[in-house]
Amino acid sequence: MEDLQKDRIEQLVDYIMKNCLWQFHSRAWDRKRQNEGILAKTAQLLCGDPVSLETPEDRCYWVDAVCLVEAYRAGYPWLAGLGKAELRDLMQGLYERMDYLTITGSLNLELTDQHY
Amino acid sequence: MPYHEFEVSKCIPERKKHAVVKGPGEDLTSALPAGYLSTIPGTISERGCAYCGAKHVIGTPMKDVIHLSHGPVGCTYDTWQTKRYISDNDNFQLKYTFATDMKEKHVIFGAEKMLKKNMLEAFKAFPEMKRMTVYQTCASALIGDDIDAVAQEVMEELPGVDIFVCNSPGFKGPSQSGGHHTINIAWMKNKVGQVEPKITSDYVINYVGEYNIQGDQEVMQDYFKRMGIQILSTFTGNGSYDDLRAMQGAHLNVLECARSAEYICNELRVRYGIPRLDIDGFGFEALSHSLRKIGLFFGIEDRAEKIIAEETARWKPELDWYKERLNGKKVCLWPGGSKLWHWAHAIHAEMGVEVVSVYTKFGHQGDMEKGIARCEEGALAIDDPNELESLEAMETLKPDCIFTGKRPGEYAKKVRVPYLNAHAYHNGPWKGYEGWVRFARDIYNAIYSPIHQLALVDISKDELAAGTGFVTRRMLSDASLPEKVRSSETLRQYTGQFDSVSGFRDKTYPVFERKPEVETVGA
Numbered sequence A: 001m002e003d004l005q006k007d008r009i010e011q012l013v014d015y016i017m018k019n020c021l022w023q024f025h026s027r028a029w030d031r032k033r034q035n036e037g038i039l040a041k042t043a044q045l046l047c048g049d050p051v052s053l054e055t056p057e058d059r060c061y062w063v064d065a066v067c068l069v070e071a072y073r074a075g076y077p078w079l080a081g082l083g084k085a086e087l088r089d090l091m092q093g094l095y096e097r098m099d100y101l102t103i104t105g106s107l108n109l110e111l112t113d114q115h116y
Numbered sequence B: 001m002p003y004h005e006f007e008v009s010k011c012i013p014e015r016k017k018h019a020v021v022k023g024p025g026e027d028l029t030s031a032l033p034a035g036y037l038s039t040i041p042g043t044i045s046e047r048g049c050a051y052c053g054a055k056h057v058i059g060t061p062m063k064d065v066i067h068l069s070h071g072p073v074g075c076t077y078d079t080w081q082t083k084r085y086i087s088d089n090d091n092f093q094l095k096y097t098f099a100t101d102m103k104e105k106h107v108i109f110g111a112e113k114m115l116k117k118n119m120l121e122a123f124k125a126f127p128e129m130k131r132m133t134v135y136q137t138c139a140s141a142l143i144g145d146d147i148d149a150v151a152q153e154v155m156e157e158l159p160g161v162d163i164f165v166c167n168s169p170g171f172k173g174p175s176q177s178g179g180h181h182t183i184n185i186a187w188m189k190n191k192v193g194q195v196e197p198k199i200t201s202d203y204v205i206n207y208v209g210e211y212n213i214q215g216d217q218e219v220m221q222d223y224f225k226r227m228g229i230q231i232l233s234t235f236t237g238n239g240s241y242d243d244l245r246a247m248q249g250a251h252l253n254v255l256e257c258a259r260s261a262e263y264i265c266n267e268l269r270v271r272y273g274i275p276r277l278d279i280d281g282f283g284f285e286a287l288s289h290s291l292r293k294i295g296l297f298f299g300i301e302d303r304a305e306k307i308i309a310e311e312t313a314r315w316k317p318e319l320d321w322y323k324e325r326l327n328g329k330k331v332c333l334w335p336g337g338s339k340l341w342h343w344a345h346a347i348h349a350e351m352g353v354e355v356v357s358v359y360t361k362f363g364h365q366g367d368m369e370k371g372i373a374r375c376e377e378g379a380l381a382i383d384d385p386n387e388l389e390s391l392e393a394m395e396t397l398k399p400d401c402i403f404t405g406k407r408p409g410e411y412a413k414k415v416r417v418p419y420l421n422a423h424a425y426h427n428g429p430w431k432g433y434e435g436w437v438r439f440a441r442d443i444y445n446a447i448y449s450p451i452h453q454l455a456l457v458d459i460s461k462d463e464l465a466a467g468t469g470f471v472t473r474r475m476l477s478d479a480s481l482p483e484k485v486r487s488s489e490t491l492r493q494y495t496g497q498f499d500s501v502s503g504f505r506d507k508t509y510p511v512f513e514r515k516p517e518v519e520t521v522g523a
Helices: A002-019 A028-047 A056-075 A077-081 A084-104 B013-018 B050-059 B104-109 B112-125 B138-143 B147-157 B176-190 B216-226 B258-272 B284-298 B301-326 B339-351 B365-374 B387-397 B406-414 B432-447 B450-455 B473-478 B502-506
Strands: B019-021 B066-070 B131-136 B162-166 B204-210 B230-236 B252-255 B276-278 B330-333 B354-360 B380-383 B401-404 B419-421
Touching: A002 A056, A002 A084, A002 B284, A002 B365, A028 A056, A028 A084, A056 A077, A056 B276, A056 B284, B013 B019, B050 B066, B050 B131, B050 B162, B050 B176, B050 B230, B050 B258, B066 B112, B104 B138, B112 B131, B112 B147, B131 B147, B147 B162, B162 B176, B176 B258, B204 B216, B204 B258, B216 B230, B216 B301, B216 B432, B216 B502, B252 B258, B252 B284, B258 B276, B276 B284, B284 B301, B284 B339, B284 B432, B301 B339, B301 B432, B330 B339, B330 B387, B339 B354, B339 B365, B339 B432, B354 B365, B354 B387, B365 B380, B380 B387, B387 B406, B401 B406, B401 B432, B406 B419, B419 B432, B432 B473, B450 B473
Parallel strands: B066 B131, B131 B162, B204 B230, B204 B252, B252 B276, B330 B354, B330 B401, B354 B380, B401 B419
Antiparallel strands: B019 B380
16 A cells, blocks of 8 residues: 555656656745645645635646646546545655655755855 | 766766766656856866856847947857847847957056946947946956946936946856856846836736747747737846836746746745746647646636647647657757756657757756756766767767757767757747747758768768668658658648748737726725
8 A cells, every 4th residue: 555655656746857847946945835835735626625826826836736736637547536535645745755855855955055 | 876977087086976877766866966066177168157147148138238248359259140039129139249348458457438438339329229238257357347337427427328237257156157146136136126017918927037049939929919918028038128127017927947047036026926937938738838827827728728729739740740750869958057957858758759868068956956857767967068078978878969059069060960059949949839840840850861871971981872862851761660650641741931930020919808907995
């Protein structure tokens, strides 16, 4: 079960890495903000939960999330078979993995610069 | 770390950390070369300087400006034919280049008086131009000329004139990337907010990190206009100086080249709350996603979908014609900064080519993260290579074509590897749906050039087949294709015009009704 979850997360990561740019902002705090904002909204959309669009920034996260959900649903049909709890677990795992690959495990030495 | 050590660089051990192979199971936490460091003494690399990065990459694409270098005349070199950032005002910024022509005597006695004289003369020679940028160079920076003070004097003497001073001498940073940073921040600090924006649409963007190479900006502008979106400013290709002073008025910053222009987007977000949306104008899928996202942001996604459907139907059969013939061809993707990640996945997925190596001349580790993430296993990633390393890579990887700048491109030709100009393009624009087909056509033409085939013959040992007559590209490319593909009635070669850009300038666009203004309570 753990292997299956891991494999599914890697598939979702691979799509982001090959097709998206939002995960690679230039500073660690920026990447944290991006991963959190976009993946939280992606999880809400996948689970059919309400999504907040109060600020322009929210809207910006949301458009990336909408495109990600469309691509995930088209490319990974197994998502349709998951219940809400499983989807939340999966997305939490994806969020942790993305944070690791782009922030905590990143070898990019510029991530901790104080200025842009 | 799966570092790759070049045989030719064994005598420069520091170079080992600048190249990695993306092996099986490797990810960004185990495979990432060092980057954005000063070039190591002893290795002659292909970088430009910080002045070049500020002026020739970002400053000069602004179209309605006298661009003046305060320094020796040689610093102004990169103009006609070496840069191809065209504009819709008869290419003023390309046709005319200005330098104060500093000489030894100015270095000794100072060059401020001469600078002022030059500035006044330039405005007099082009009275219709009321805007000027002045670029510091190494020579004027070292003698301490106060360009800001001179600019202020000129602005006082010539009312209606506005001048931007860019203090990015060549030595300010390890590469041209240092200059990108400096001019971004200087423009933000000194110019943004000075002009009240003229808003003509409910949907307003700044289009940032786009330099109108062979018309790229105008291609994308066409899509935005068809969607009813106002481009308030373009930073900076085909961009207007005063529009760029009004950047604070946009609802969204749409960012293409994050390497050269993310700084101003980040600052606009912090200072004015304008969000940043990174897009890709290259590749059918990435471009479609980009238009869809911008449409969604403004709630006009139906307009984006219409364009995506129309453009895909028009151009996809032509892209696929080339994909069938480029499938499996090995390419090295060796651009300056951002194109390694803009193209790495898209050319593999949509043109079928295998990217065997990515490199960047002046990119940062962030660019390599994006590039390595997007390329397939086995690719060799090199930061700031020197000429010998590039030659060794070509010898071992045996690419069918490389996409790079004119300097490495020239020596690639000598070792019989065809090259396409990744910075300025061959027969661009390469952005947009049609542009992507033009890129595929250029790759096809390079790889299957009959002349190139002749170059592969080593007349010192190979038998020259003098009696076999001529061949065409088509004869070469179709020799091993299945009959079904060869005679396909749906696939076709590029059918666009030689000039795919000028037509946009006289085009009529739909007028979309604006939303009624909502009165603010208490206003």
